[in-house]
Amino acid sequence: MKELKSVYSLEELKSNAVELLKKLIEIPSFSKDEYNTSVEIESFFTKHQIPTKRFKNNIWAVNKHFDEAKPSLLLNTHHDTVKPNKAYTLDPFVAIEKEGKLFGLGSNDAGASLVSLAQTFLHFYEAEDLQYNLVIALTAEEEISGLNGIEALFPQLPNVVLAVVGEPTQMNLAIAEKxxxxxxxxxxxxxxxxxxxxxxxxxxxxxxxxxxxxxxxxxxxxxxxxxxxxxxxxxxxxxxxxxxxxxxxxxxxxxxxxxxxxxxxxxxxxxxxxxxxxxRSFRLNSSKIEMDHPFVQAGIAVGRTTYGSPTSSDQAIIPCTSVKIGPGDSRRSHTADEFIFIDEIGEGIEIYIKILEKVL
Structure with a gap:
């Protein structure tokens, strides 16, 4: 791709991400009940003059210079959450920032990935002469492997050949998933x-x-x-x-x-x-991306490690090559007083951009 001069500075992207995550934390979005967070996501893209499309509670968009003749690279994560457990000592629906952390339900899984991917999409939105179209889909029902999330939306997405799935991996590459x-x-x-x-x-x-x-x-x-x-x-x-x-x-x-x-x-x-x-079902199969895939090689080139993930995600129902990478730590997911380090969000945006610069 040509050298990209983004409309937004990295600091602006980081600030946007934290602001959006705080808003999402304070909107309950249990699986099958994500309408209000989907509206907030739509509002974010509208604010930045990016047209979006909706299917149920799934919001998606394509880059400004979308070309039907090109294959697409998908940025995907979810905006539903599990219900908070009884061990919470903080209000799960109040975004509390302290000691370099942002607390709140869904902050780590997968709010940080969502806002980092959204800012990454914003960064590349106006880029010309990309090798791939860039598509972002922020979807529902991941936590229950529901039928009305990415699985239902995927047939509407344009010629996706690679999906980058945002989940907490400490920004390392989960190249296989059980x-x-x-x-x-x-x-x-x-x-x-x-x-x-x-x-x-x-x-x-x-x-x-x-x-x-x-x-x-x-x-x-x-x-x-x-x-x-x-x-x-x-x-x-x-x-x-x-x-x-x-x-x-x-x-x-x-x-x-x-x-x-x-x-x-x-x-x-x-x-x-x-x-x-x-x-009960045969839907949620294992997934794998080859080590020599350009995205994996780009990730390794910017200092990321690879591993096999024992946890499941929407990769299991995405019918194309996929890789899982996102800010945060999987061990914090579904725990009481869930949090993300603010610095992890900034790091996530930077690493996403660095990898995609080598791929797009």
Whole structure:
């Protein structure tokens, strides 16, 4: 791309970002109820004379010199949040700035990514002769992997070949991400009085089945994400001390690597178990971008590291090559008194710009 002289200085972009994040923190935006934050996002772009489009609670825009003949690079993150937990000592809907931190629900996940990506888009908005169109989509329902977020919007976006997904990664490159497969299982047995012998006890059979799958090792190990991880996250059986129940039910949380599709992982687990299994969904598959991809190489060139992410995001339902990178720390997400360091926002904008200057 030609050398870009942005309309805005870096300090202006940083100031804009913090101002916008404070406004978003103070607007509740639980999944499926993000309308008010979507209006605030629209207002931000309108203030900077950037036309936007809306689909449900998803807001998106394209660069000023959009060219239908070019492929598009997508900047994406979400503006919904989880509900605050009971351990909060601060008001989750009041943006409190102190000791270099900005506190508030959604500040780290993924408000800081959202405002940093918005300023990055602003920086490049008027650039000419880009190799790619630049598209930004700030979307809904990520926290629940909902059907009315990026998955519903994506078919309307113009020829996207790469998605940059903003999530807290300390501005390092998550080049692979585990998928999520939730399995409900049931082991049947013979109900009986607890005082009598019963060699078909559903709980005992279920325990044996679960012990086997929890110690089972999937044959293929990912270079980026390690092993597939199977976790027992729920189990239920019986209501009376003197009755052996007819069934024992359980839930498995399976974090699937790029070596398997969710369907393949399910079939392997079913082959190893005697219980009847049902997958809740196969939608949230693992994702990976190759190390030699220009975006990854650009990130490495500006000093960023690469890693495999154990947490899931909208990457799982974005049907093109994607990479996850954003300011903040994933370990702060969904915690009480969530915060972002102010400096992390400024750093996020700078690094996004530096990487995209090498790609666009």
């Amino acid at each position: 998928g999520l497969l939730v399995i409900d299982g049931e082991m049947k047995g013979t109900p009986s009085h607890a005082a009598h012998p019963n060699d078909d006890n559903s709980i005992v059979k279920c325990m044996e089945d679960l012990h086997h799958i929890l110690s089972f090792k999937f044959p293929k190990v990912s270079d980026y994400l390690g092993e597939v991880k199977v976790t027992l996250s729920g189990i239920h059986a019986g209501v009376q001390h003197n009755v052996v129940p007819e069934s024992c039910t359980f839930t498995l949380d399976v974090r699937v690597t790029d070596e398997y599709s969710n369907k393949e992982a399910f079939e392997i687990i079913q082959s190893q178990m005697k219980s009847n299994l049902t997958a």
